[in-house]
Amino acid sequence: MVRGKTQVRRIENATSRQVTFSKRRNGLLKKAFELSVLCDAEVALIVFSPRGKLYEFSSSSMEKTIDRYIMHAKDVNINKKSREHNAQQLKSDAASLMKKIERLEASKRKLLGENLESCAIEELHDLELQLEQSLSSIRNRKYQMLEEQICRLKEKEKILTASIQEKLNAEPRLQLCAPAVSDDYDSQNTDVETELVIGRPGTCKVK
Known part of the structure; x- marks a missing residue:
């Protein structure tokens, strides 16, 4: 059943x-x-x-088990409260960061010359000073980079010049010398006698 x-x-x-x-x-x-x-x-x-x-x-033991339960319940509550507190803190930090990002974006747009209608004269004056300071810093940095580049080029020029001079000193120089003419050769040439025979063989010779 x-x-x-x-x-x-x-x-x-x-x-x-x-x-x-x-x-x-x-x-x-x-x-x-x-x-x-x-x-x-x-x-x-x-x-x-x-x-x-x-x-x-x-x-x-009933007492030990109850104490253990109470401690566990406290830990659970503490962890729960800690998680809730951390979650609230994270939400607060996120909201603060969002507001900071919005302020930075608004400041960036104003520096680019946008949304200036709501700006007062004092704020416009501050923006002008910021732009002048930024321009001055940019120029100083540019001049510094140019000077560093010139120094590097000068060092490179010195190295190349020294290398070329070293190569020139290592090569043998060509010496152009005229051949010397000996005195014996000159005397032989001047002492050459020419014999001229006129007439039949056996006749006198004309020197």
């Missing part, structure tokens, strides 16, 4: 309610004991009857 599902609601009859309480109470205490033994769990069970009678079960 299939057992139907029992509807859970308050039992109106007092006698039946007391009998059901006694049966369910014993079963609940038994389940708590089995849970503590089988699973090595720390279990504490407190039950008050409709008449105010106390029934309890503890696997170790």
Whole structure:
């Protein structure tokens, strides 16, 4: 026979309610004991009857279990409050950063010459001073960079000049010298005799 599902609601009859309480109470205490033994769990069970009678079960010590529960509940509450505080702090920081970004963007637009209609004369004067200071800083930086570039170029020029001079000193110089003419050669050329023979062989020679 299939057992139907029992509807859970308050039992109106007092006698039946007391009998059901006694049966369910014993079963609940038994389940708590089995849970503590089988699973090595720390279990504490407190039950008050409709008449105010106390029934309890503890696997170790009721006081220690209750103290442990209180400490755990405090830690949970502290962590919860800490998370809520951190969330609120993050929201506040985000809102502050958004306002700061909006102010910076408005200041940037004014420096670019936009949205100047709402500016007073004093604010326009301050913007002019800021632009002049920025322009002066930009010029100083530009001149500094130009001077550094000129110094680097001069150093490079010195290095190249020294390298070229070193190469020129290392190469052998060409010496153009005319060949010397010896005195013996001149005397031989001047002492050459020319013999001219006129007439038949055996006649006199003319020098």
